[in-house]
Amino acid sequence: MYSQSIHQRVMTVSGSGEIKAQPTVAVIQLGVVTESQSLTQAQQENARVMNQVIESIVKLGLPREAIQTADYSISPQYDYDSGTQVFRGYQVMNMISVTIEDINQTGEVIDTAVQNGANQVSNIQFSVKNPEVLYQRALSEALNDAYMKARSMARTMGLQLEPTPVKVIERMQGGGIPLAKAETFAAATPIEPGQLEIRASVEVKFLFFS
Known part of the structure; x- marks a missing residue:
């Protein structure tokens, strides 16, 4: 043709x-940042607070599989005095990702986590199932x-x-x-x-x- x-x-x-x-679904990142001159103390305090945060979220009815580690880092911290670098201690950061299938519960999850020691909240994303x-x-x-x-x-x-x-x-x-x-x-x-x-x-x- x-x-x-x-x-x-x-x-x-x-x-x-x-x-x-x-x-219908919200995913948020919650974190705990701790600092100490002792790395061991910074890690232990971070673990204690993060466990407290996770347990408080689980008590709201969220399954543990909805909570995943998103980031974990250790970094030395310095101050500067007259151009001289002075070691201040260590910072430990632990971030978790929380998937919330009841989107109306998002605010409650954030508030509960903060009340139990979370001092980082970021990267809220919304999606559908x-x-x-x-x-x-x-x-x-x-x-x-x-x-x-x-x-x-x-x-x-x-x-x-x-x-x-x-x-x-x-x-x-x-x-x-x-x-x-x-x-x-x-x-x-x-x-x-x-x-x-x-x-x-x-x-x-x-x-x-x-």
């Missing part, structure tokens, strides 16, 4: 799709968007479009993008997860003829 080169009869269009969803399902919906919207664009261009230029594409390229993997983040930490920490955007993008090639 097509006597000319395929490159002369290919229309390339892009399509995008977006699905918005309420987050089955993001791949939402991504497939976004991908379907992206493909439909590309097809509608191709039909519109073909109609405008008086061309006939083959409805079945000859090539489809997935351009972007989907992921949750928070539209709102946790507010400043305080007593009775307010957490506003907002919505997530699950996005997909494709490049589609159609054959056309006049």
Whole structure:
């Protein structure tokens, strides 16, 4: 049917799709930082406080498998006096990652951890339990968007479009993008997860003829 080169009869269009969803899962990082001139004392105090933090979280009903070590570091600390480096002691930092499947419990988990000795709270992320399902919906919207664009261009230029594409390229993997983040930490920490955007993008090639 097509006597000319395929490159002369290919229309390339892009399509995008977006699905918005309420987050159902929160992941936060909580940490304990201790300092002492004695490394052993700094480690022991850090372990004592972190165990206290973990036990307090478990008492809220979170399973232990929802708590994982995210980072552990030991670093010497120095002061500077008239340009001279003076050893101050050691700093031990232990960070844990906590996955909270009841997102309404996020503020309570933060407050409880802080009350029990956590002095670092960071990197709050929101997601859904089955993001791949939402991504497939976004991908379907992206493909439909590309097809509608191709039909519109073909109609405008008086061309006939083959409805079945000859090539489809997935351009972007989907992921949750928070539209709102946790507010400043305080007593009775307010957490506003907002919505997530699950996005997909494709490049589609159609054959056309006049």
